[in-house]
Amino acid sequence: MNSVAKHLMSHGIRPSIQRIAIMQYLMGHATHPTVDTIYKDLHDDIPTLSRTTVYNTLALLEEKNAMMSITIDSHNVRYDGNANPHAHFQCRKCGMIFDSELNVTDLQNIKYPKGFDAQQVQVFYYGTCGKCREKEAMEKGKQIN
Amino acid sequence: MNSVAKHLMSHGIRPSIQRIAIMQYLMGHATHPTVDTIYKDLHDDIPTLSRTTVYNTLALLEEKNAMMSITIDSHNVRYDGNANPHAHFQCRKCGMIFDSELNVTDLQNIKYPKGFDAQQVQVFYYGTCGKCREKEAMEKGKQIN
DNA sequence: TTTCAATTTGTAATTTTTACAAATTAATAA
DNA sequence: TTATTAATTTGTAAAAATTACAAATTGAAA
Numbered sequence: 001m002n003s004v005a006k007h008l009m010s011h012g013i014r015p016s017i018q019r020i021a022i023m024q025y026l027m028g029h030a031t032h033p034t035v036d037t038i039y040k041d042l043h044d045d046i047p048t049l050s051r052t053t054v055y056n057t058l059a060l061l062e063e064k065n066a067m068m069s070i071t072i073d074s075h076n077v078r079y080d081g082n083a084n085p086h087a088h089f090q091c092r093k094c095g096m097i098f099d100s101e102l103n104v105t106d107l108q109n110i111k112y113p114k115g116f117d118a119q120q121v122q123v124f125y126y127g128t129c130g131k132c133r134e135k136e137a138m139e140k141g142k143q144i145n
Numbered sequence: 146m147n148s149v150a151k152h153l154m155s156h157g158i159r160p161s162i163q164r165i166a167i168m169q170y171l172m173g174h175a176t177h178p179t180v181d182t183i184y185k186d187l188h189d190d191i192p193t194l195s196r197t198t199v200y201n202t203l204a205l206l207e208e209k210n211a212m213m214s215i216t217i218d219s220h221n222v223r224y225d226g227n228a229n230p231h232a233h234f235q236c237r238k239c240g241m242i243f244d245s246e247l248n249v250t251d252l253q254n255i256k257y258p259k260g261f262d263a264q265q266v267q268v269f270y271y272g273t274c275g276k277c278r279e280k281e282a283m284e285k286g287k288q289i290n
Numbered sequence: 291t292t293t294c295a296a297t298t299t300g301t302a303a304t305t306t307t308t309a310c311a312a313a314t315t316a317a318t319a320a
Numbered sequence: 321t322t323a324t325t326a327a328t329t330t331g332t333a334a335a336a337a338t339t340a341c342a343a344a345t346t347g348a349a350a
Contacts, residue, residue, distance in 0.1 A: 130260020
């Protein structure tokens with residue numbers, strides 16, 4: 001049995017063709033794809049694949065902690081094959097999302113609301129990425145005023 | 146001039162009736178309302194208010210840093226009259242969002258992607274709130290098995 | 291096999307958000 | 321003030337994302 005199927009089974013998920021394909025896609029693409037991207041890319045290989053199956057499967061994978069979803073902007077939910085906690089950086093210019101390690105002890109000073117039992121934490125940074133800043137600098141350089 | 150109008154002007158926003166109403170709503174409701182909630186509540190007082198105006202105004206307020214938006218779940222963008230950085234806790238059972246202080250130094254150990262210039266940070270915790278946990282405990286108590 | 295349960299599919303509906311042009315309101319200058 | 325221009329608001333319609341649901345298919349168990 002392939003490693004993706006094993007990963008699914010270890011999370012209590014029966015490894016159907018579609019589920020393997022979607023999980024494999026997430027593990028091989030650390031690009032935080034949207035539902036639409038996943039659907040369109042996989043549809044080439046599995047022409048009978050349905051959008052609903054992609055939605056259902058992603059919901060299942062997340063519920064079983066085989067991956068995680070991030071809603072870093074208002075336009076689309078993104079999916080991340082890595083279910084371990086890590087911070088996300090999004091560039092406001094190009095929209096790209098970068099990963100970064102997150103040491104949970106970094107967050108230990110935050111005060112919890114009374115009685116709240118936290119199961120997951122997400123840290124999102126918004127700003128401008130290196131490439132876009134370089135581009136900006138270039139543009140500025142060209143301007144003579 | 147009322148304090149809400151002053152707040153808008155201090156952020157470079159001309160204080161129209163609609164803008165004051167929306168900003169005032171956010172300042173008076175720390176409930177992280179959605180666009181729809183804001184629209185429906187204000188529509189009672191300003192029957193001519195348009196949904197588009199709510200969207201446009203919220204975008205403007207955010208751009209000018211008079212408040213901030215949070216996309217803590219995939220269903221709706223939420224709005225927060227407090228533009229200062231603070232952590233958000235969402236209960237997965239009831240959906241409610243709680244605020245908590247966020248000391249930015251708590252996050253200083255996180256490694257940035259090379260060249261990334263961060264302008265904003267969001268910290269989201271997901272879990273179960275005190276009330277929902279109490280409810281759960283009650284339900285369990287009732288079960289005899 | 292046969293039966294039953296799980297999974298997938300496709301369509302349609304719902305919800306959220308954006309686009310855009312017309313109407314209204316406010317600001318500026320003659 | 322009045323005319324002109326700019327800013328803002330409105331409403332409709334379109335686009336995009338998500339969910340609901342029933343039928344069809346596939347897989348597992350008896």
